[in-house]
Amino acid sequence: MIKSSLIEPDGGTLVDLIVPESQRYSKMTEIESMAKVNLTRIDMEWVHVISEGWASPLRGFMRESEYLQSLHFNCLRMEDGSVVNMSLPIVLAIDDETKGRIGSSLHVALVGPLGDCVAILRSIEIYKHNKEERIARTWGTTAPGLPYVDEVITPSGDWLIGGDLEVLKPIKYSDGLDNYRLSPKQLRKEFESRKADAVFAFQLRNPVHNGHALLMNDTRKRLLEMGYKNPILLLHPLGGFTKADDVPLDVRMEQHSKVLEDGVLDPETTIVAIFPSPMHYAGPTEVQWHAKARINAGANFYIVGRDPAGMAHPTEKRDLYDPDHGKKVLTMAPGLHKLNILPFKVAAYDNRENKMAFFDPSRAKDFLFISGTKMRAYAKNGENPPNGFMCPSGWKVLVEYYQSSQAQEASQ
Structure with missing residues (x-):
């Protein structure tokens, strides 16, 4: 029986369609x-x-x-x-x-x-x-x-x-990652066993850099200040279909594990699991699906950032969606009223402090924004990003992936 400390699934009962x-x-x-x-x-x-x-x-x-x-x-x-x-x-x-x-x-x-x-x-x-x-x-x-x-x-x-x-039976992929594919039922059990009184979910399809970690750690701090005793983070990378230039799931999972090993995120208060949904890149429409699914897994807080589930316009040089619309839509969407939406502050590399920090508009010139494209370019060229952008062992995983990809392309 699901305890009342976790948010109720949509419809009141969690659907389980696996035949006994x-x-x-x-x-x-x-x-x-x-x-x-x-x-x-x-x-x-x-x-x-x-x-x-x-x-x-x-x-x-x-x-x-x-x-x-x-x-x-x-x-x-x-x-x-x-x-x-x-x-x-x-x-x-x-x-x-x-x-x-x-x-x-x-x-x-x-x-x-x-x-x-x-x-x-x-x-x-x-x-x-x-x-x-x-x-x-x-x-x-x-x-x-x-x-x-x-x-x-x-x-x-x-x-x-x-x-x-x-x-007929649980879906398995036999790719070495099935142990990360926890169902909503298994996640709820895990949250209960850790005595979570709040669960905050972070959806991503990219490697975790120190800006993401800052955001997640800051969210936990905010929840503690709100009076929660044991907020648990669900770090929940998307595991279904992604576009060709996204980092593959196995590489992302290895990178995420390094982030936990290095203590950038606390393994005691973090659960890393794979969300099995395919990705549409449908912006404000899709981000509602991402939030709704996490309700069913037991999350009552959802972190949302700039242009969630968005992508560049396929034929024009611009974003397909307004980068602020995703978080605005989540606060108004029908059926999501029981989920607390946490819009995240913008993090960038602070050249003065040599670390990822929340952007301070009063000294904008001190901040460097490192996009996913720029991060990939660093990794492909074997260059290091600014010190403090990502934990070194996590960065090594990315560099090795891009360099082996380039070697394969060159040999074809």
């Missing part, structure tokens, strides 16, 4: 006669997300009524009239051939990229996949070059299939 082991054999027998739907790698990431309750109270891929609510209102209305946030459609696309094969079936089996049956989708509903409308409403643009659109939506079928999911 005792029922697995009978489900496998049933599957043999079912029509099959093939899943892509990214579809599998969504099966993982739904099965563990990150999208609670959602119990499967969206049917049309849920899809329309998500697409047009960024939320779902519950039977009792209450509203939960659901800013991204979580849908499964199929093509004409698959639709024809399904015919009038009520239930279908979902087949993973390796050819194994991973789930049953029950009481299905098939409806039209209007890609242009979906893209325009999710990203606010249909400009070419949006990574998730190019990778997932454009090549997908013209139909969406929704229904209730039954997942």
Whole structure:
């Protein structure tokens, strides 16, 4: 039973769609006669997300009524009239051939990229996949070059299939990182065992530099000043699909572990876990999903910074979204009222103090802003950033990754 010290999951109960082991054999027998739907790698990431309750109270891929609510209102209305946030459609696309094969079936089996049956989708509903409308409403643009659109939506079928999911066994990746993939249920148990009276989540898809650490440590200090006795940090890197120029997950996880080893973040009050969701880069629309999912994991505080979930415009030299809109939207979004949003102060490298510090506009000329692009350029060239930008062992992980990538490119 979830104790009241942690925030309640959306809908009041955490969804868990993994079939109990005792029922697995009978489900496998049933599957043999079912029509099959093939899943892509990214579809599998969504099966993982739904099965563990990150999208609670959602119990499967969206049917049309849920899809329309998500697409047009960024939320779902519950039977009792209450509203939960659901800013991204979580849908499964199929093509004409698959639709024809399904015919009038009520239930279908979902087949993973390796050819194994991973789930049953029950009481299905098939409806039209209007890609242009979906893209325009999710990203606010249909400009070419949006990574998730190019990778997932454009090549997908013209139909969406929704229904209730039954997942045969927990989704594993066997990449050496499964021990970091803690479900919302496991995270809640961990917070309880550490006697957390507040949980503050930090979502990121980049390596942790000392500016991030300053922010997280400062947040803990602020929570202690507010009267909390044991605030726990959930350092929660995104583990699903990311764009090609982002640092790969295994490298980021190794870098994060060095940050903890070096004591930049306190291992006693920090939990590092992987958030299995794919990344859309849909700015203020997507940041609501990132915040909502952390409610289900037990976080009651969410740190948000500049341009969360944003990216550069794919065809013009500017940000795709206003960098302040993400944090503004989170404070007003339907269904997120129970989550405390913590807008973070801007950190930059203080040349006078030789360390990362909160930006002081009264002496702006003393500060150096080191962007992700600049950080990557340092690492690729084997240069060191200013002393105090990142812990040395964490920086070494990045340099080794970029240099081995360049060596591979050169040899091709």
